Amino acid sequence: MIIDCHGHFTTAPKELQAFRDEQIEGLKHSGQPRTKRSLAITDDQLREAVQPQLKFQNDRGTDVTIFSPRASAMAHHIGDLTTSTHWSEHCNDLIHRVCELFPRNFVGVCQLPQTPGVTPDTSVAELKRCVTELGFVGCNLNPDPSGGHWNAPPLTDRYWYTFYEAMVDLDVPAMVHVSASCNPSFHATGAHYINADTTAFMQFIQADLFKDLPALRMIIPHGGGGVPYHWGRYRGLAQDMKRPLLADMIRNNVFFDTCVYHQAGIDLLTKIVPVDNILFGSEMVGAVRGIDPETGQYYDDTKRYIDAAPTLTAADRHKIFEANARRVYPRINAKL
Amino acid sequence: MIIDCHGHFTTAPKELQAFRDEQIEGLKHSGQPRTKRSLAITDDQLREAVQPQLKFQNDRGTDVTIFSPRASAMAHHIGDLTTSTHWSEHCNDLIHRVCELFPRNFVGVCQLPQTPGVTPDTSVAELKRCVTELGFVGCNLNPDPSGGHWNAPPLTDRYWYTFYEAMVDLDVPAMVHVSASCNPSFHATGAHYINADTTAFMQFIQADLFKDLPALRMIIPHGGGGVPYHWGRYRGLAQDMKRPLLADMIRNNVFFDTCVYHQAGIDLLTKIVPVDNILFGSEMVGAVRGIDPETGQYYDDTKRYIDAAPTLTAADRHKIFEANARRVYPRINAKL
Numbered sequence: 001m002i003i004d005c006h007g008h009f010t011t012a013p014k015e016l017q018a019f020r021d022e023q024i025e026g027l028k029h030s031g032q033p034r035t036k037r038s039l040a041i042t043d044d045q046l047r048e049a050v051q052p053q054l055k056f057q058n059d060r061g062t063d064v065t066i067f068s069p070r071a072s073a074m075a076h077h078i079g080d081l082t083t084s085t086h087w088s089e090h091c092n093d094l095i096h097r098v099c100e101l102f103p104r105n106f107v108g109v110c111q112l113p114q115t116p117g118v119t120p121d122t123s124v125a126e127l128k129r130c131v132t133e134l135g136f137v138g139c140n141l142n143p144d145p146s147g148g149h150w151n152a153p154p155l156t157d158r159y160w161y162t163f164y165e166a167m168v169d170l171d172v173p174a175m176v177h178v179s180a181s182c183n184p185s186f187h188a189t190g191a192h193y194i195n196a197d198t199t200a201f202m203q204f205i206q207a208d209l210f211k212d213l214p215a216l217r218m219i220i221p222h223g224g225g226g227v228p229y230h231w232g233r234y235r236g237l238a239q240d241m242k243r244p245l246l247a248d249m250i251r252n253n254v255f256f257d258t259c260v261y262h263q264a265g266i267d268l269l270t271k272i273v274p275v276d277n278i279l280f281g282s283e284m285v286g287a288v289r290g291i292d293p294e295t296g297q298y299y300d301d302t303k304r305y306i307d308a309a310p311t312l313t314a315a316d317r318h319k320i321f322e323a324n325a326r327r328v329y330p331r332i333n334a335k336l
Numbered sequence: 337m338i339i340d341c342h343g344h345f346t347t348a349p350k351e352l353q354a355f356r357d358e359q360i361e362g363l364k365h366s367g368q369p370r371t372k373r374s375l376a377i378t379d380d381q382l383r384e385a386v387q388p389q390l391k392f393q394n395d396r397g398t399d400v401t402i403f404s405p406r407a408s409a410m411a412h413h414i415g416d417l418t419t420s421t422h423w424s425e426h427c428n429d430l431i432h433r434v435c436e437l438f439p440r441n442f443v444g445v446c447q448l449p450q451t452p453g454v455t456p457d458t459s460v461a462e463l464k465r466c467v468t469e470l471g472f473v474g475c476n477l478n479p480d481p482s483g484g485h486w487n488a489p490p491l492t493d494r495y496w497y498t499f500y501e502a503m504v505d506l507d508v509p510a511m512v513h514v515s516a517s518c519n520p521s522f523h524a525t526g527a528h529y530i531n532a533d534t535t536a537f538m539q540f541i542q543a544d545l546f547k548d549l550p551a552l553r554m555i556i557p558h559g560g561g562g563v564p565y566h567w568g569r570y571r572g573l574a575q576d577m578k579r580p581l582l583a584d585m586i587r588n589n590v591f592f593d594t595c596v597y598h599q600a601g602i603d604l605l606t607k608i609v610p611v612d613n614i615l616f617g618s619e620m621v622g623a624v625r626g627i628d629p630e631t632g633q634y635y636d637d638t639k640r641y642i643d644a645a646p647t648l649t650a651a652d653r654h655k656i657f658e659a660n661a662r663r664v665y666p667r668i669n670a671k672l
Contacts, residue, residue, distance in 0.1 A: 195535060232596070240626050
């Protein structure tokens with residue numbers, strides 16, 4: 001079985017965006033009541049909407065996608081807690097419906113109603129609802145709800161601990177995933193995403209988060225941002241700072257996905273990072289949609305790169321494709 | 337000859353920091369006159385201060401270091417234009433003195449008196465002074481003078497063009513190099529530096545900067561941040577955005593140094609990025625000062641990794657160690 005830990009519903013029916021547009025328009029009229037109307041989306045529309053993902057699963061030989069709302073559309077910087085709550089609930093409910101329609105193909109991960117300047121404690125209720133009522137197996141946690149201004153405390157700050165304790169209680173991990181950038185310095189998928197991954201990892205090096213919460217599990221997407229390429233730098237910084245060895249720090253707590261879109265990148269990742277800490281992911285249908293003229297294959301068909309990575313054994317590939325995901329997202333075992 | 341394009345004067349005599357401390361203290365007393373007093377640093381003190389760099393050059397078999405003030409101490413976010421002007425002049429004058437004392441070992445690159453919210457046009461005078469009077473061959477340009485708040489326009493914005501035109505007129509390149517982070521989210525050398533490198537490269541993809549200024553040359557340090565590891569992502573994003581091929585975009589304009597502190601990282605860099613766009617650099621004495629227990633060698637002894645990189649020919653190494661630097665920093669030729 002091949003579990004893709006990183007897929008977003010980037011192809012949702014247009015009625016979802018219509019709601020969002022209304023919501024954003026409503027923010028311009030402060031007196032207006034804040035309504036979360038229902039979305040008129042049929043099951044047939046949802047079946048149609050996920051055909052691209054189903055086709056890619058079939059064509060590429062993967063089985064199940066850990067599926068979450070479109071990351072760039074979370075846009076926690078827009079509006080306030082009510083805005084993000086309504087928007088997250090709708091997005092998560094649609095993911096749930098897709099998972100119900102295709103229970104063999106999709107398992108849900110939720111968006112959180114984060115808002116700049118508001119404690120993440122306010123996201124606990126939606127996490128609980130999604131896990132206990134909708135059967136989700138994890139969440140996407142935005143380390144920068146401001147969308148590129150980075151004014152939230154580091155992920156190692158106690159600011160986040162109540163939320164983390166809820167994750168531990170529910171036995172679900174978080175993927176550390178930013179959303180759209182409203183900072184013109186940062187292209188979303190080309191800079192903000194990769195920067196956030198790198199930033200989060202360095203924050204983890206600097207503090208004792210995983211000593212405080214040994215059951216907390218974080219997935220850093222996009223192959224760990226710039227970290228594996230700079231593994232020597234991070235080993236050296238940790239050493240100079242008298243922090244634990246990276247391999248010890250990440251062992252039970254930090255995992256990288258394989259959303260790295262060329263063979264040499266995957267070769268480095270799989271050579272350098274312990275295989276127990278790598279989860280197969282493709283981010284499809286996502287940031288890069290084209291076909292690589294150098295290979296004739298989709299850039300984001302990351303299974304091919306794993307299949308071809310020279311340092312991996314069959315046992316390693318089994319861990320990356322399946323066993324690690326079952327360990328990091330234990331609630332998935334009841335689903336498969 | 338081996339030219340290290342990335343060295344900072346991180347070991348300056350304590351009198352330099354004493355001036356800076358006074359300057360920062362002075363900012364608390366707004367009525368106080370802003371004086372740039374002279375620094376009482378002797379030539380013997382400077383000779384002593386650069387012994388670590390000279391020893392590493394000797395031990396590692398490198399010849400000359402393109403030498404600039406300590407990057408993390410530029411701290412453009414502190415004070416105002418007067419603060420940064422006084423501070424930059426002192427730092428650059430010390431670099432000049434080191435280069436005069438050891439003309440075979442060091443060639444100067446300047447810090448700029450950038451200040452948040454102030455046009456970079458105000459840095460032209462110091463660039464000209466350093467190049468025409470002090471014999472410097474380049475500059476360090478901070479894309480985020482705010483120190484982690486990223487509120488300056490992208491490097492491709494016309495905001496920077498007058499400064500770029502001065503660079504072109506003087507025929508000097510810039511290394512895109514941020515300084516200290518005053519944002520608790522970003523560790524300076526472990527996150528802010530790498531993020532800035534990644535961010536700058538994505539900005540270059542998005543705009544026509546090098547069409548507008550075909551003679552402008554930028555070095556992205558720290559091995560290009562997260563870019564080479566994600567080369568497929570960037571090729572794919574450029575393709576989806578109908579932007580030029582990366583190899584074409586960077587050819588005469590964008591260069592990566594080799595400040596990547598492990599063999600697998602350098603192997604990826606030298607395999608993926610055209611060798612004409614790679615400049616040898618070590619960042620010594622810099623971000624990572626320890627010895628790698630896995631190799632018994634300094635993490636930042638990057639010459640060893642280049643020597644061992646399997647895809648490089650002798651001609652490639654000559655380009656990386658010397659020829660490319662002579663092309664990117666043409667004023668160095670009169671010095672060597």
